Amino acid sequence: MTKIQAGKSRASGRITLAMVAQRAGVATMTASRAISQPDMVSQALRDRVQQAVDELGYVPNRAARALASSQSKVIAVLVPSLSNAVFTEVLAGIQDALDADDYQILIGNTRYSDREEEKLIATYLQSNPDGMLLSGLTHSPRVQQILAANRMPVVSMMDMSADPERLSVGFSQFQAGHAMTRYLLDKGHKRIGFIGAQLDERTLRRAEGYRKAMVDAGLADIKLEVMVGEPSTIALGAELLGRMLAQAPDCDAIFCCNDDLAHGAIYQCQRRGIAVPSQLAVCGFNDLPASAWMNPSLTTIGTPRYRIGFEAATLLRSVIKGEQPAHRQIDLGFTLMARESA
């Protein structure tokens, strides 16, 4: 008979597996098996243990399980922002993909900072996660070293990696930036401006796509670029619209690196009496909910955020299970949504 209450108790006061086992009249490890691997146990025993669990209100202690099994059942997810709807939709996809699997999801907000990312990863390592879902392709040397040293399964989200070994789920930010610029060129625009903020890697890749299209068309002009490091907001979009027009007054179209900036640019045009799109075409990136509804509706790039999260989590789970994935890179593509604003 297991001794259940020690004298100078350090016990937590919670119901333990040992108590459940005693109540069911079995060994602790038998109770453990009845709960964790019910198939390896007789029906009668399963029922007996389950009854004891219910009567006692037993809740397994995850820390003890993690320690004994050296399997944390934790997945860490790092996103650069929680105020950006793009990433909350990614998170929704991740949660739906992992829902049934008893994974604990640790959500970290790096705030677009490498230092924050390092700190979060270092902290999450204490929880010994089974794998990580990271946003973006580029990470600080320190992060790369930590990840390599721990042989942590990692799936990168949002962009496609050039490295075929790397697990990544997303779409080509470069191609999307290129496609939107081509669309504007095909509409006859010649002085197409690019407004970029935050200057995270995705914005930079979109800008590269824009530049490639402009160079190939023989229309590149550095005056047509407004790039700032501040976070993208509607207010900033309004401000940068002004800066662009000051810098390139003959600008006939503006490609904003995301919808927030584009919304701000359009609202500012309305306040200044600039007709969109007849005087100035404006387009964005991501297709946020408001973009289809505002007046004029916004021409933008639709991106598969939810699916990125879902597929990335599914891929990570299969890798954690030791499976060899059919594809290490999953390109989910993008959709150009041609609407009224451009």
Next chain:
Amino acid sequence: MTKIQAGKSRASGRITLAMVAQRAGVATMTASRAISQPDMVSQALRDRVQQAVDELGYVPNRAARALASSQSKVIAVLVPSLSNAVFTEVLAGIQDALDADDYQILIGNTRYSDREEEKLIATYLQSNPDGMLLSGLTHSPRVQQILAANRMPVVSMMDMSADPERLSVGFSQFQAGHAMTRYLLDKGHKRIGFIGAQLDERTLRRAEGYRKAMVDAGLADIKLEVMVGEPSTIALGAELLGRMLAQAPDCDAIFCCNDDLAHGAIYQCQRRGIAVPSQLAVCGFNDLPASAWMNPSLTTIGTPRYRIGFEAATLLRSVIKGEQPAHRQIDLGFTLMARESA
């Protein structure tokens, strides 16, 4: 000398405290103290242990610590939505408040479902959280019972509780709904409609505030209410604007229970050629970033989301530490933002 490698090893392969201690030439528990309670240890020892930690790249195992100390350093946070900017700002406040304290934050999305909330709480209990931050005042009997049985410190966010014992941080949803309606009445509107969606407890409280003001003014009319259980979106706001006008064609103002619905209503007015506010006043609730920028700018209620998260987390932390809080209820108030739309 501690035996470091057993034969049939179940070891995780990670660096352990015992290895650090051996390298530093001290006992394991001395190393533990040097790390966790550096003040209780000599400077020389502290340095020696720190050096061993650095050389070995030691990362403490959180599961082991939690198990041994029966302190998880986990705080669980439940919000009804991650796609709603209101709650992501609450989360930002929570994270900032808890940042320095080595707390692991578990973020759960209940999707406005009591069943989901029950499931998440049951799951989080496995991690033995030190406390919980819950959204809203009303919870299912099962949740209440679980929380009581575990004597879990809980702080409720978003609304003010009528129960003085209950820890809550927010503002009065009822008063805010009442204030906005009074504002419209004072502007001379008589046929003021209310559009409510999701019908979560906050929306219902706002509606009660609306009704009180209308009844007191002798202007209440059930025809002026459109209430649906679907999630609030811009698209739904556009649709419900139509339903309201069909149901109460003489309606001269509409109070939408949140900004998303109000945005949709205004966009729809623009499409139908209804002038806002001259033909129809429209106002919202929450003051999302777009509300100040759109044309017309939106009259709405500014709510202290970030501060709610920050103060709620601060309060919870003090309660976890065993402190007796000066105030169990923290009313952060709201601000009526009078703009162009109403």
Next chain:
DNA sequence: CTGAAAGCGCTTACAG
């Protein structure tokens, strides 16, 4: 199908 023993990596009393 079931169980006695050992161990996961830490921290908590208790001594010295």
Next chain:
DNA sequence: CTGAAAGCGCTTACAG
């Protein structure tokens, strides 16, 4: 200021 022992609550081999 430092340490030997025991224990947190589970699971992993290994037997039977």
